Amino acid sequence: DIQLTQSPSSLSASVGDRVTITCRASRSINNNLHWYQQKPGNAPKLLMYAASTLQSGVPSRFSGSGSGTDFTLTISSLQSEDFATYYCQQSYSGPLYTFGQGTKLEI
Amino acid sequence: EEQLVESGGGLVQPGGSLRLSCAASEFSLSDYNMNWVRQAPGQGLEWVSFFSASSGTIKYADSVKGRFTISRDNAKNSLYLQLNSLRAEDTAVYYCARLKMGAFEMWGQGTVVTVSS
Numbered sequence: 099d100i101q102l103t104q105s106p107s108s109l110s111a112s113v114g115d116r117v118t119i120t121c122r123a124s125r126s127i128n129n130n131l132h133w134y135q136q137k138p139g140n141a142p143k144l145l146m147y148a149a150s151t152l153q154s155g156v157p158s159r160f161s162g163s164g165s166g167t168d169f170t171l172t173i174s175s176l177q178s179e180d181f182a183t184y185y186c187q188q189s190y191s192g193p194l195y196t197f198g199q200g201t202k203l204e205i
Numbered sequence: 206e207e208q209l210v211e212s213g214g215g216l217v218q219p220g221g222s223l224r225l226s227c228a229a230s231e232f233s234l235s236d237y238n239m240n241w242v243r244q245a246p247g248q249g250l251e252w253v254s255f256f257s258a259s260s261g262t263i264k265y266a267d268s269v270k271g272r273f274t275i276s277r278d279n280a281k282n283s284l285y286l287q288l289n290s291l292r293a294e295d296t297a298v299y300y301c302a303r304l305k306m307g308a309f310e311m312w313g314q315g316t317v318v319t320v321s322s
Contacts, residue, residue, distance in 0.1 A: 132308035134250075141300055141312035142250065148306060185250055189307025193238070193255035193264045200249045 100124055100191050104184075104198035111203060115176045119201045121169045121186035130190040133162055133171045136200075137182045145184075146171065181205055207231040207311065209301050214316030221291050225316055227284040227301030235260075235279050238304040241286045243297035244315075253299070254286060269295075291320045 101124040111117050121131065129149040134142040144153045146162040149169055159174045173180055186198040213225040225241070241253040254275040255264040263275055274287040284301055296319050302309035 130307055134309070136250075141315055142309070143312075144308055144310050147308035147310075153308075153310070187250075187308070192307055193240075193257070193262065194266075195240075195252040195255075195307075197250040197252065 099194070100127060100188055100196055102186055102188055102196055102198035104186060104201045106201060107199065108202040108204060110205065111176055112205065113176050113178055117173045117176055117203065119171045119184055119203075121164075121171070121198050123167045123169075123188060123190075126166045127188045127190035129165050130188055130192075131162075131164065131169045132187045132189065134185045134187065135180075135182045136185065142185065176203075209303065209311060209313035211299065211301055211313040211316040214299065214318045216319045216321065217291055218322050219292060219320055221320070223288045223291065223318060225286040225288065225299055225301075225318070227286075227313055229282045229284070233279075234277060234282050234284055239277070239284050240302045240304055240309065241275065241284075242300045242302050242309065242312075243295075243318075244300070245294070245297045248297075251297075255304075256284065288318065291318075293320050296320045 103122045105120045131149045133146040135145050136142040145156050150162045161172045183200045183202045185200050208230045210228045217223050239256045243251050243253050256275045272290045276285045298315040300315045301313045303311040
């Protein structure tokens, strides 16, 4: 099984900050890595697919990079609505999918 | 507007059964690979099961294999998950999710399953 490890598990930041979340795969997954945002009580929302492609309607302050085993999600200037939990997910071993454990972004 | 709506969750005793439904609107489920994903209280996301558009491939997470069954009714444009031999650790919000290019691009609002005596 492919394991995904996110770091940090939690992060405190302020509006306007630049924030980076990392996702590391236990083996190479090429660019088969996707990012989600989840707010309390809501379903996850797809932000980024194929490591660096922004989902339609997602603000351009979100960006993704990486390939192989190491990936990052960057928020260039935090807005109040960005405080949420973020998950990465791999589809290299699809249709057996795995998620990272999540990164909680707090004020 | 395209959407997914889950139903069928509830409180069930350990060892019991439940059938979850996911109804699709404004698109045909048979055109997409569909999945169930769950989230235990306060925990992360766990993929549960996959149903291919062609109906040719069905997959399960090891944690539910042999207990859960995924199916689809094209006439009702609905996806189902039959949950048998339920355990306390199956307590979670269950989401159905549409897959595109390996990513879960559309999610329902979820249905809550609680396994407790």
